[in-house]
Amino acid sequence: MSAPVPLYQAKAEFFRVLGHPVRIRVLELLQDGPRPVRELLADIAIEPSALSQQLAVLRRYGIVVSRREGPSVVYELAGGDIAELLRTARRILTELITGQNELLAELRGAEAAAQ
């Protein structure tokens, strides 16, 4: 192979690709099955070209695949485990946010006490 990319770098790159609001929304929509661009566009209110750019990123990394169906283009998740990753992420996020809220509550309490 040409470039022996270290694994940790590939991993970082992978997460970075997931780290964009539009791309995440696309992946979440695709969890329920294949969808034409037209529908994605209806759910995510952005310019067609902006969506296309982000779809191109997901495609370039092999996270989604696309095929033409007559006049429209249909996208779907490439691997079966992406959905699981998103679920795990959601769980962690819930934990983190809960933790932050507790912390926030504590801080508020301390603040009030200090007044």
Added chain:
Amino acid sequence: MSAPVPLYQAKAEFFRVLGHPVRIRVLELLQDGPRPVRELLADIAIEPSALSQQLAVLRRYGIVVSRREGPSVVYELAGGDIAELLRTARRILTELITGQNELLAELRGAEAAAQ
């Protein structure tokens, strides 16, 4: 709460935070348990200040926590599920890379046939 951040945006932000080579390496090292900065520094060959910057990012998002132990500062993973997320990511990545290699092999074959 002050800002009603949409969930998909929080999720994207979370992935983006994971999407950095140094941060990923730190998280992988911390999977085996708490470690002082000094040790992280020994494993990841970068300047102390650069590591500190990235640790600060992880801390800011509540992904790791730090505490001072005498002369050194010890870091550890904040939530229990981060390790699982990393494992899932590794599995997906393995799939993706395998898929890409197969594709590459096909392309090479086709190329050779076309010559």
Added chain:
DNA sequence: TAGCGAATTGAAGAATGTTGCAAGTCGTGA
């Protein structure tokens, strides 16, 4: 309490990523 090692912070410039618009491709039906 002066000094040293360990780690963090601040700030500026460099590098990357994102957005928006204009132009281009590809099917399909008139």
Added chain:
DNA sequence: TCACGACTTGCAACATTCTTCAATTCGCTA
């Protein structure tokens, strides 16, 4: 084969993120 809808691509302006280096903080001990 012209025209139109559905997408994609190229590119320049703009925004964010990273790196680097100097300055600073915090414990500890001589």
